[in-house]
Amino acid sequence: xxxxxxxxxxxxxxxxxxxxxxxxxxxxxxxxxxxxxxxxxxxxxxxxxxxxxxxxxxxxxxxxxxxxxxxxxxxxxxxxxxxxxxxxxxxxxxxxxxxxxxxxxxxxxxxxxxxxxxxxxxxxxxxxxxxxxxxxxxxxxxxxxxxxxxxxxxxxxxxxxxxxxxxxxxxxxxxxxxxxxxxxxxxxxxxxxxxxxxxxxxxxxxxxxxxxxxxxxxxxxxxxxxxxxxxxxxxxxxxxxxxxxxxxxxxxxxxxxxxxxxxxxxxxxxxxxxxxxxxxxxxxxxxxxxxxxxxxxxxxxxxxxxxxxxxxxxxxxxxxxxxxxxxxxxxxxxxxxxxxxxxxxxxxxxxxxxxxxxxxxxxxxxxxxx
Numbered sequence: 001x002x003x004x005x006x007x008x009x010x011x012x013x014x015x016x017x018x019x020x021x022x023x024x025x026x027x028x029x030x031x032x033x034x035x036x037x038x039x040x041x042x043x044x045x046x047x048x049x050x051x052x053x054x055x056x057x058x059x060x061x062x063x064x065x066x067x068x069x070x071x072x073x074x075x076x077x078x079x080x081x082x083x084x085x086x087x088x089x090x091x092x093x094x095x096x097x098x099x100x101x102x103x104x105x106x107x108x109x110x111x112x113x114x115x116x117x118x119x120x121x122x123x124x125x126x127x128x129x130x131x132x133x134x135x136x137x138x139x140x141x142x143x144x145x146x147x148x149x150x151x152x153x154x155x156x157x158x159x160x161x162x163x164x165x166x167x168x169x170x171x172x173x174x175x176x177x178x179x180x181x182x183x184x185x186x187x188x189x190x191x192x193x194x195x196x197x198x199x200x201x202x203x204x205x206x207x208x209x210x211x212x213x214x215x216x217x218x219x220x221x222x223x224x225x226x227x228x229x230x231x232x233x234x235x236x237x238x239x240x241x242x243x244x245x246x247x248x249x250x251x252x253x254x255x256x257x258x259x260x261x262x263x264x265x266x267x268x269x270x271x272x273x274x275x276x277x278x279x280x281x282x283x284x285x286x287x288x289x290x291x292x293x294x295x296x297x298x299x300x301x302x303x304x305x306x307x308x309x310x311x312x313x314x315x316x317x318x319x320x321x322x323x324x325x326x327x328x329x330x331x332x333x334x335x336x337x338x339x340x341x342x343x344x345x346x347x348x349x350x351x352x353x354x355x356x357x358x359x360x361x362x363x364x365x366x367x368x369x370x
Contacts, residue, residue, distance in 0.1 A: 005071045006064075013064030017056060085112055174201065222347050224370035225266060227257040227291045227302060234270045235289070243278040253291035259300050259367040265343040266302075266367070269351065272336040273304040273363045280308035280361060298369050305362045310355040319353045 174197050181194070228251075235249050259266075270289075277287045285307040293300045311319060318324045320341045325334035337353070344351040349367040356362040 002072075006068055009064045009068035009071060010060075012067040013060045013062075016063045017060045020059065085116070170201070173197075222260050222262050224258045225261050225263055227259055227300070228253045228255075230263060230266060231270065231289055231291070231302070234267050234274065238271065238274050238278075243275060243283065245283045247278050247281055247283060248286045249274070250286060250288045252288065253302075254293060254300075257291050257293060257300055258370050259302075260370040261347040261349065261367050265347060266365075269340040269343055269365055270302070270304070272340045273365075276336065276363075277304055277306035277308070277361065280306055282308075293369070294366075299366050300369055302365045302367075303362060304365075305356050305360055307360045310359060311353060311361050316353060316355075320351070 178197070231251055231253060235251060238244055239247075239249060274287065274289075281287070287307075288303075288305045290303045290305070291300065292303075312326075315326060320337050321334075322338040323334040337351075341351045344365060344367075347367060349365060352364045352366070354362050354364075
C-alpha cells in the first residue's frame, strides 16, 4: 500500500511540476530575454540558469511529499483498516470496529459496517435455529424411542395373544379328552383319546420350540455351503414323508454353486418351504428348486416354486407374520415362515415371497457368496 501511494505521489509531483513549468516558462523566457538585452553577459542570468533545475527538482520532491502525506492520511490508513475489517468478516467475525477514514472511504466503511451488522444478525439467527434444531432433534429421538418401545410392546402383545390362542386350543382339547378318559376309564376308546392328547401336547411343543427358534440368535458361524448336496439331502429326506406322495421335486442347481451360511439353518428354511409347497399341491404336482448366482450383487439365490394356486393378493403381505396361516386348524402353527425369515436375516440373507408369472407360489432365499 505504501509503495503504491509513493508511486502515485511521485507521478502527481512530476505532473504538477511539469504543469507549473509549462505555465511559467513563457514568463521566465520573456524575463530572461529582457534582462539579457538590458545587461548582456550579467552574472545574474548565469545564476538563474544554474539554480532553475534545482528548484524544479525541489518542487517535485515537495509536491510528492505533500501528496504522499495527504493520500496516506485520507486514503492509505482508512483502506488498511478497511482491508483488515474485510478479512475479519471473511473469518465470520462480525465484531468489527472502524476508525474514522475521511470522506473518500467513508461510504465503503459504511457499506462494510452494514455487511457486518447483517452478518451478526444472521449469526444470531443461525445460532437460534441451531438451538431449535437441537431441541427438535432431541424430541424426535425421544419420540422415536417411545415409538420403538410402543412397537415392541405391540409385538410382544401380539405374540402373547397368538401364543395364548394357539396354545389354548390344544389345551382345551387336552382338557376335553381328559374329561372323556375320566368318564370312560375302562372304555375301549381310551388309547385313542390318549393318542389325541399326545398329538395336542406335541402341537404345544412345536409352538414353543418355534417361538424359541424365532427369538434366539444365530447358533453357529456361517461358512461355505455347497448348495447341490444340501438341497439333495433335504429332498431325499422329505420325499419319504406322507406329504410327498406323487409330488415330483425337480432340482435345478447351477453347477459348483456355493453360498455362505449355516447348513442346519439353510436346511430348516428349505424344509419349511418344501413342506408348504407340497401341502399347497395337496399331494399332486411338481415343485422346482432352482439355484443361480447373482454375480453383480455378490449373492446367490435358491428358489422354491410350486404349481399350486399361489398366494392370494390380500394374504401376500402377511405370509411372514407370526401365527398367521391359511391352513385349517391343527395343520400348522403359522410360525414356519416367520422362523425361516429370522434365520435368513441371521445369515445376512433375505427371504422373499411372491407368485410366479406362470402360476403358483414362489419363495426365494438369497444368501451371500462365500
